[in-house]
Amino acid sequence: xxxxxxxxxxxxxxxxxxxxxxxxxxxxxxxxxxxxxxxxxxxxxxxxxxxxxxxxxxxxxxxxxxxxxxxxxxxxxxxxxxxxxxxxxxxxxxxxxxxxxxxxxxxxxxxxxxxxxxxxxxxxxxxxxxxxxxxxxxxxxxxxxxxxxxxxxxxxxxxxxxxxxxxxxxxxxxxxxxxxxxxxxxxxxxxxxxxxxxxxxxxxxxxxxxxxxxxxxxxxxxxxxxxxxxxxxxxxxxxxxxxxxxxxxxxxxxxx
Numbered sequence: 001x002x003x004x005x006x007x008x009x010x011x012x013x014x015x016x017x018x019x020x021x022x023x024x025x026x027x028x029x030x031x032x033x034x035x036x037x038x039x040x041x042x043x044x045x046x047x048x049x050x051x052x053x054x055x056x057x058x059x060x061x062x063x064x065x066x067x068x069x070x071x072x073x074x075x076x077x078x079x080x081x082x083x084x085x086x087x088x089x090x091x092x093x094x095x096x097x098x099x100x101x102x103x104x105x106x107x108x109x110x111x112x113x114x115x116x117x118x119x120x121x122x123x124x125x126x127x128x129x130x131x132x133x134x135x136x137x138x139x140x141x142x143x144x145x146x147x148x149x150x151x152x153x154x155x156x157x158x159x160x161x162x163x164x165x166x167x168x169x170x171x172x173x174x175x176x177x178x179x180x181x182x183x184x185x186x187x188x189x190x191x192x193x194x195x196x197x198x199x200x201x202x203x204x205x206x207x208x209x210x211x212x213x214x215x216x217x218x219x220x221x222x223x224x225x226x227x228x229x230x231x232x233x234x235x236x237x238x239x240x241x242x243x244x245x246x247x248x249x250x251x252x253x254x255x256x
């Protein structure tokens with residue numbers, strides 16, 4: 001999208017908009033070129049000339065689609081941005097739990113400053129993770145999913161990374177040793193990288209920017225496999241919602 005110019009905006013479901021209403025949002029972005037498309041935590045970020053950003057948080061059922069089929073008008077399209085090159089950018093959200101925000105440079109700096117480090121940053125390692133975990137006695141899985149402590153990790157990837165690192169998700173974060181945080185940091189990087197290569201994880205709603213399904217579900221070792229044998233030790237995988245109110249799948253035998 002780099003270089004494409006936004007030539008308009010329509011918001012059939014403006015309740016997904018944040019920071020400003022549909023009229024102000026449209027006036028703010030119309031005529032501006034997209035200088036870059038990046039990611040921060042769980043946000044897709046369009047950097048516009050002049051410094052403003054469009055920040056999209058899809059959550060459970062949202063999808064940011066580039067040049068979808070012309071007949072995509074199923075009632076779930078929330079925002080449309082026609083582009084100067086003839087394509088259209090669409091935010092579609094079945095349950096409308098996601099958000100679309102327009103942020104000034106100052107507002108974006110404040111928002112981003114409250115987020116934790118990225119597991120895929122070159123500077124992220126076991127030491128950086130240990131410094132974050134050592135501050136909390138909350139369950140380690142809860143801390144991994146806290147965007148203020150660590151950015152971009154959700155339920156699927158926290159579950160998978162803890163399984164790969166052989167760490168019990170209910171353990172106090174501060175109880176992990178340096179060796180365990182090294183293993184967990186490596187697992188986070190490996191899992192996230194593999195998922196990016198597979199274009200994400202689709203069980204039902206998730207779609208990539210072209211509308212395709214992510215293929216990482218076929219590589220899952222823990223998430224979604226409760227009651228099945230652990231591929232590492234053969235024990236039956238357990239499931240609980242007691243840790244953080246979300247489904248956590250783990251192996252009680254080889255995750256300690």
